[in-house]
Amino acid sequence: GIQVEQSPPDLILQEGANSTLRCNFSDSVNNLQWFHQNPWGQLINLFYIPSGTKQNGRLSATTVATERYSLLYISSSQTTDSGVYFCAPAYSGAGSYQLTFGKGTKLSVIP
């Protein structure tokens, strides 16, 4: 199966700082998602990004599918950004959509 590596595993930021999270994956995929898991366990989809760059407020993501990596940028971090960020490449086909999760990056934003 697909191998997914996320870095760094842990990250501590001062409020207002910027950060970049990286996701490397081993095989070709036709999709990729970034999730934020809040302290209650709910997974919140941030981006659905098979390739290219997308932005949503202070967050943006870039996937370079040919080089098998994706980046998540967080600018002007806030304490509410704390949590675990998961990258999940997906291979979809024949009515199925199966995600493989990385181990996540635990982000702690301190005031």
Added chain:
Amino acid sequence: GAVVSQHPSWVICKSGTSVKIECRSLDFQATTMFWYRQFPKQSLMLMATSNEGSKATYEQGVEKDKFLINHASLTLSTLTVTSAHPEDSSFYICSALWYFGAGTRLSVL
């Protein structure tokens, strides 16, 4: 609003009892749903793929008789943890397409 509904969100049960977790797709039909398990401070691990009208596909190492999956309709999949033991305590999450349920936290005493 949530497009995948998962219930219950939290359950505490005695060792030896069975617990059923429901996963419903609210605005769409899902021929395939996925069940994940997450231990504290770890990633989500795929347990099984639930297929409407046929048997579920289990990942290696997942006990089929322990974790019974039923996908009787295009909007409902259930996961039953049979004869639960403390080591089954975990966070269980279902998904359909790219939508996820809110998860079920199971504590077995």
